[in-house]
Each structure stands twice: as C-alpha cells, then as structure tokens.
Amino acid sequence: xxxxxxxxxxxxxxxxxxxxxxxxxxxxxxxxxxRTEDEATREEIVSRFAERTAEYEAEVxxxxxxxLPRAIQQALKRRGVRRLVVxxxxxxxxxxxxxxxxxxxxxxxxxxxxxxxxxxxxxxCALGIAQTGTIVLDAGRAQGRRALTLLPDYHLCVVRExxxxxxxxxAFARLEEMVKSEGRAVTFISGPSATxxxxxxxxxxxxGPRTLEVLIVG
Amino acid sequence: METEKPARRRETxxxxxxxxxxxxxxxxxxxxxxxNDQQLHDSIxxxxxxxxxxRNAVLNALPEAPELRERAYRIKQETMANLDRYLEQMADxxxxxxxxxFFATDxxxxxxxxxxxxxxxGAKVITKSKSMATEEIELNRxxxxxxxxxxxxxxxxxxxxxxxxxxxxxxxxxxxxxLHMNRKRITEVLSRTAGEELPPDVEALGSFxxxxxxxxxxxxxxxITGANFGVAETGTVATITNEGNARLVTSVPxxxxxxxxxxxxVPRFTDLSxxxxxxxxxxxxxxxxxxxxxxxxxxxxxxxxxxxxxxLILMDNGRSKLLGTEFEEALYCIRCGxxxxxxxxxxxxxxxxxxxxxxxxxxxxxxxxxxxxxxxKDLPHASSLCGACWEACPVGIPLHDLLLKLxxxxxxxxxxxxxxEIAFKGFESTMKRPVxxxxxxxxxxxxxxxxxxxxxxxxxxxxxTGSRDLPPLAEKSFRELWKEGI
Numbered sequence: 133x134x135x136x137x138x139x140x141x142x143x144x145x146x147x148x149x150x151x152x153x154x155x156x157x158x159x160x161x162x163x164x165x166x167r168t169e170d171e172a173t174r175e176e177i178v179s180r181f182a183e184r185t186a187e188y189e190a191e192v193x194x195x196x197x198x199x200l201p202r203a204i205q206q207a208l209k210r211r212g213v214r215r216l217v218v219x220x221x222x223x224x225x226x227x228x229x230x231x232x233x234x235x236x237x238x239x240x241x242x243x244x245x246x247x248x249x250x251x252x253x254x255x256x257c258a259l260g261i262a263q264t265g266t267i268v269l270d271a272g273r274a275q276g277r278r279a280l281t282l283l284p285d286y287h288l289c290v291v292r293e294x295x296x297x298x299x300x301x302x303a304f305a306r307l308e309e310m311v312k313s314e315g316r317a318v319t320f321i322s323g324p325s326a327t328x329x330x331x332x333x334x335x336x337x338x339x340g341p342r343t344l345e346v347l348i349v350g
Numbered sequence: 351m352e353t354e355k356p357a358r359r360r361e362t363x364x365x366x367x368x369x370x371x372x373x374x375x376x377x378x379x380x381x382x383x384x385x386n387d388q389q390l391h392d393s394i395x396x397x398x399x400x401x402x403x404x405r406n407a408v409l410n411a412l413p414e415a416p417e418l419r420e421r422a423y424r425i426k427q428e429t430m431a432n433l434d435r436y437l438e439q440m441a442d443x444x445x446x447x448x449x450x451x452f453f454a455t456d457x458x459x460x461x462x463x464x465x466x467x468x469x470x471x472g473a474k475v476i477t478k479s480k481s482m483a484t485e486e487i488e489l490n491r492x493x494x495x496x497x498x499x500x501x502x503x504x505x506x507x508x509x510x511x512x513x514x515x516x517x518x519x520x521x522x523x524x525x526x527x528x529l530h531m532n533r534k535r536i537t538e539v540l541s542r543t544a545g546e547e548l549p550p551d552v553e554a555l556g557s558f559x560x561x562x563x564x565x566x567x568x569x570x571x572x573x574i575t576g577a578n579f580g581v582a583e584t585g586t587v588a589t590i591t592n593e594g595n596a597r598l599v600t601s602v603p604x605x606x607x608x609x610x611x612x613x614x615x616v617p618r619f620t621d622l623s624x625x626x627x628x629x630x631x632x633x634x635x636x637x638x639x640x641x642x643x644x645x646x647x648x649x650x651x652x653x654x655x656x657x658x659x660x661x662l663i664l665m666d667n668g669r670s671k672l673l674g675t676e677f678e679e680a681l682y683c684i685r686c687g688x689x690x691x692x693x694x695x696x697x698x699x700x701x702x703x704x705x706x707x708x709x710x711x712x713x714x715x716x717x718x719x720x721x722x723x724x725x726x727k728d729l730p731h732a733s734s735l736c737g738a739c740w741e742a743c744p745v746g747i748p749l750h751d752l753l754l755k756l757x758x759x760x761x762x763x764x765x766x767x768x769x770x771e772i773a774f775k776g777f778e779s780t781m782k783r784p785v786x787x788x789x790x791x792x793x794x795x796x797x798x799x800x801x802x803x804x805x806x807x808x809x810x811x812x813x814x815t816g817s818r819d820l821p822p823l824a825e826k827s828f829r830e831l832w833k834e835g836i
Contacts, residue, residue: 135453140437140612144433144673145434147670147673148432166418244602248564264637265637271653271654271656276655277601277656278600283564304622311584316655317645318643318644319642320641320642321640322638325593325640325641329526330509330528330555335555338509338560340593
C-alpha cells in the first residue's frame with residue numbers, strides 16, 4: 133500500500149506533469165527586482181530605526197558606548213526593576229549594582245514561574261531593521277531563549293548601531309547563513325505584544341512584554 | 351479555578367455539520383438574517399473600514415509594493431509547478447534537524463496523528479495558536495470527541511480565538527476571528543469563564559486573559575500551530591502573531607506540532623522577505639506583524655531554545671486537486687483577509703453566512719474547490735464580481751475570475767439552479783446571434799413594463815429580484831442609438 137507521502141507526491145506529479153521532467157526550479161528564475169539594499173547613509177538608517185521603533189510606543193534612547201552601563205541603570209531604576217532576568221553571555225558591566233540578577237543558563241534554567249515573577253529582562257539582539265522598527269532575536273549571545281523575552285513584562289534591549297540594517301531583505305540575507313547552518317529560532321519583534329480583537333481597541337501585553345525599551349549604542 | 355468547561359456547542363444552533371466534512375448550503379438564508387442584524391452590521395463596518403484604511407496607508411508608503419505583489423505571484427507559481435520537489439526538500443530538511451515529518455492526505459490523517467501523539471505523551475493540556483488549517487479540519491472538536499478518553503484540555507491562545515472557543519463559536523474572519531462580537535457579548539463570555547462579573551473594559555478583559563492563559567502556557571504538554579509559510583530549502587516554519595502567543599506555544603511546551611497546508615511552501619529563506627511584508631501590510635495595516643517567528647526544527651544540540659520534539663504535518667486535504675487546473679491560483683493565498691475587507695458581499699453578511707471555515711471571496715472560491723462543487727453550490731454566487739478582491743489580493747489571485755469559472759463549471763456539470771441555467775444558456779445562445787440579441791432586448795423592454803415597479807420576477811427567476819431591484823432596460827439600446835448617430 134502506498135504511504136500518504138507517496139500518494140500526495142503522486143497526485144502532485146500527476147497534476148504538474150506538463151512541467152518538463154528535466155526542468156529544475158532554477159531553470160525558471162524568479163526575478164527579484166525590489167530593493168535589497170538601503171542606499172541611505174548610516175546616520176539616516178540609525179535615525180530611522182530610532183524613529184520607527186518609537187512609533188510603536190517603545191521608549192528609545194541613543195547613547196555612546198561609555199554611557200551604556202549608566203543608561204541601563206537609569207532605565208531599570210525608572211521602571212523599578214529589582215529582579216532582572218539575565219541571559220547567558222550578557223556583558224558583566226551591563227548589570228548595575230543593586231539589582232538582583234536572575235541568571236539563566238542551559239542548566240539550570242530559570243523556571244517558567246521564576247520568569248513570570250521577575251520584573252524584567254535585559255538582552256542584546258541579533259539585528260535591528262530601520263524600515264520597520266524591528267528588533268531581531270536569534271537566540272544568540274546575550275539574548276537567551278525565547279521564554280526570557282516573553283514571560284517578563286518589561287524588556288530592555290540593547291542594539292549596537294552596526295547591527296542595524298536598512299531594509300527587511302537585508303535582515304533575511306544576514307540571517308540566511310545562520311538558519312542554514314545552525315537552524316536557531318529567529319523572532320522579529322516590531323513593537324510590544326498587542327491585540328485588537330475587542331472592537332479593534334488596542335490592548336498591549338496580552339502575552340508578551342507590555343513595555344519594550346530600546347537603547348541604541350554607537 | 352476553572353470551574354466551567356468551555357461550551358463547545360453553539361447555544362442556538364448546531365454548526366458541527368457545517369465544517370469541512372459536509373455541505374454548506376443555505377448561504378442566502380443566513381445572509382438574509384445577517385443583513386437584518388444591525389449590531390453585526392456595525393461590527394463588520396467598523397472592522398472592514400479600519401482595515402482597508404490601514405492597509406491602503408501602509409501599502410502606499412512602500413514604493414515597491416506593486417513589485418512585491420508581482421514577485422509573490424511568480425514565486426508561488428514556481429512553487430506550485432515544482433511542489434513535489436519542494437515538499438520533499440522541506441521534509442528532508444526538517445528530518446535532517448531531527449524533526450518528524452508526517453504527510454496527511456486529509457484531515458482524518460492529521461487528527462489521528464495528533465491524537466496518537468497526545469496519547470503516547472500522556473498529554474493533558476494542549477495550547478494552540480490560531481490556525482485556519484486546524485479550523486478547516488475541526489481539530490479541537492475531533493480530538494475531544496475521538497480521543498475523549500484522554501480528557502484533553504485544548505486551549506486556543508489567540509485572544510479572539512480563545513473567546514470564540516469559550517463561546518462555542520467559530521471565527522468569522524481569517525484575521526479578526528470575533529469581529530462579529532461586541533464588547534458586551536465578550537464581557538459576558540469572559541465573566542462566565544472567570545466566575546465573576548468583569549468590567550466591560552478592554553484593559554481589564556485583556557488582563558484577565560493574560561492571567562488565565564499564562565497558567566495554561568506554563569502547564570502545556572503540547573503546543574500546536576499552523577504555518578504562515580514553510581521554507582523548502584531550510585525546513586523553516588513561519589508563525590506570525592501580534593500577541594506573541596505563537597512564540598509561547600512553540601517555545602514553552604516540550605512538543606511542538608505544526609499543521610501546514612502543502613500550498614504554504616516557499617522555495618527559499620530569502621523569499622520570506624517578500625511575503626512577511628505583504629502579509630502584515632495587507633492583513634492588518636502594519637509594516638510588520640509584532641512577532642514574526644521562524645522555527646527550524648527542534649532544539650538543537652547545545653541550543654538553549656525550542657521544543658525538544660518537533661512534528662511537521664504536511665496536509666493535502668483536497669489541495670493537490672487544484673494543481674494544474676484553471677483554479678491553481680487559489681493555492682497562492684496567504685490568508686491575509688484583505689479580500690474579505692473590501693468585498694461588498696462580505697461587508698453586508700459577515701463571515702458566518704458563508705457557513706464554512708473560509709469566508710469572503712477566497713472562501714467562496716476554495717470551499718467548493720476543497721469540498722467539491724456539489725457541497726457548496728451557493729458560494730460562487732456570493733459575489734458581485736466587482737473585482738475589488740482581486741485588486742486587494744497581495745499575491746494577485748484573480749478571485750472574481752475564479753468565481754466566474756466556478757459558476758460556469760456549475761452550469762456545465764448541471765449543478766446550477768434552474769434560474770442560473772436559464773440565464774447562462776440564454777445569454778450564451780443570444781450573444782452568439784446578434785439578430786436574436788436585438789430582438790430579445792427589444793422584447794425585454796416591452797416585457798419589463800409590467801415588472802418595473804418593484805415587482806418580483808415570476809417563477810424560478812424570483813430569487814434574483816428578491817434581493818435586488820430589476821434595473822430598467824434603457825428605452826433604446828446602445829446599438830440603436832449608435833445607428834441613429836447618438
């Protein structure tokens with residue numbers, strides 16, 4: 133008896149039998165003429181990223197490298213964060229004194245309850261996208277697993293200027309290699325968690341963090 | 351404490367037989383009721399109006415939007431011509447990462463696979479992210495009935511979908527599942543679940559949902575999602591939500607199951623850059639959806655993140671029948687809902703009138719195609735053929751044209767009602783003979799005299815005038831005026 137796989141593939145081959153046997157998909161290239169690189173200057177791209185991220189009601193600050201630890205400390209203080217979730221490989225000088233660092237690791241992992249009860253999480257990111265005000269996480273260094281940026285109610289994210297790309301296709305091009313070789317999970321975050329299911333009224337933080345704050349370092 | 355099990359049956363009417371397994375007759379009757387429901391009308395008007403305005407604004411702000419639409423169409427065309435290869439490539443890629451792949455010829459296959467998996471895992475709680483494919487096969491109901499001994503608690507985690515589940519209702523829009531419910535009704539449903547009176551305030555209702563669903567997320571044994579897109583070359587699955595629920599469903603439980611229609615494939619990872627932008631801009635008027643997730647297999651060696659087990663179900667359920675036919679383009683759909691929002695019929699009737707999982711123009715096309723024409727005869731007629739759906743479609747599916755082809759097929763297969771048959775056949779034979787056309791249009795002007803004043807047409811043609819006024823024919827035809835030098 134044919135397996136379901138054989139059945140489905142046979143149905144498809146039968147239906148597409150007019151496609152020449154020797155023809156491979158590469159023989160019929162799909163033209164891709166849309167913009168794949170932003171021609172704007174670095175400064176324009178970084179400012180656009182700051183502007184578009186802020187449009188999502190995220191708080192955005194641009195700071196110099198030296199000012200970063202202080203900016204982090206101030207942000208956490210404003211928010212009243214005492215118990216801070218810290219992903220693996222987060223630079224040590226990012227964690228201010230007087231804050232309880234809840235470190236997550238491959239083992240032991242913080243429990244879901246611990247994450248749920250924390251005051252917030254501090255992470256880096258993989259990329260920023262100026263066109264859409266997006267932060268990209270790929271479970272790489274200083275980002276941690278996805279639950280870390282979902283269960284806490286406040287997410288403070290540090291983006292280095294050189295991580296910011298202009299256009300969405302540039303982000304996919306940069307991520308392609310990692311996805312092919314390592315297959316890590318990738319998340320594009322464009323604004324805070326939100327729903328409009330009740331009479332189209334926007335409610336933030338149905339599931340993910342209600343507040344996103346971004347520090348751009350350069 | 352959860353004291354009340356979600357009501358699975360609609361209180362007023364049993365809709366179970368209106369799922370994908372059975373016919374969806376009765377559009378006209380349901381539509382007539384919907385048109386007279388003022389509250390429903392207001393809700394639909396609010397939703398569709400705002401959605402169309404939002405979509406237009408963000409698409410106009412993207413200079414390459416028309417080009418992306420063209421690209422999307424071409425990519426899908428290429429995918430369908432080589433779907434067998436791409437499916438095998440995706441299956442191989444997922445298996446190479448340690449994931450499991452199951453081909454399901456129909457909904458039954460998919461339900462059985464998931465039910466057996468739940469039994470094997472001893473699962474109690476299943477969290478789900480909104481998925482049209484699982485709606486299509488009525489996964490929740492069938493798991494609860496066919497695997498009732500497992501005592502599964504299946505929880506929808508998209509806020510709208512969860513409220514629909516609690517109310518025993520079905521989604522009425524691909525993107526806005528409960529746009530047909532007003533705040534009062536939603537407050538009633540959530541208050542019943544809370545066991546206390548909740549204030550009719552969106553923040554309070556949202557907070558209650560957050561607390562209650564959070565309990566479910568952290569105890570779930572299995573997470574089930576659909577797939578907005580699947581990438582052949584990498585085995586990546588895209589799940590796209592504004593709430594972040596798919597991200598929780600796929601990262602917290604130890605087992606992740608994806609139910610993906612075989613038409614959701616795109617060949618390359620970089621193709622996603624075209625589709626995620628079109629989906630967000632067309633569906634919800636956003637530059638990108640808040641959480642756009644890409645998952646490539648289960649948690650890898652030394653990886654911190656992801657489900658330990660990953661199961662990809664590639665489901666046919668009637669889709670392959672469309673390949674290589676004049677209806678193939680219907681498989682290009684990315685389920686953005688833009689065609690619903692602009693459709694003059696949908697805007698009057700809402701989604702439930704269609705009686706099927708998929709409503710609006712795309713629903714009117716794919717429901718008869720997936721179920722068989724005989725099972726959904728009304729739907730190809732639930733359209734004014736104005737073409738607004740085609741203009742709105744971000745991948746350029748000629749929906750109005752497909753609807754017309756479906757009507758034509760009904761006539762050819764003898765499925766059409768008497769009135770349509772008379773109209774189609776009569777029109778066809780008359781158009782072929784100009785003399786007859788001239789005589790008939792003159793005769794029509796004479797014959798319309800007794801009918802003009804709001805009187806319905808007699809006999810089987812009465813259905814036509816039941817919902818429309820018969821437009822008066824011009825006193826002189828264009829041909830006659832032309833002859834006279836206009």
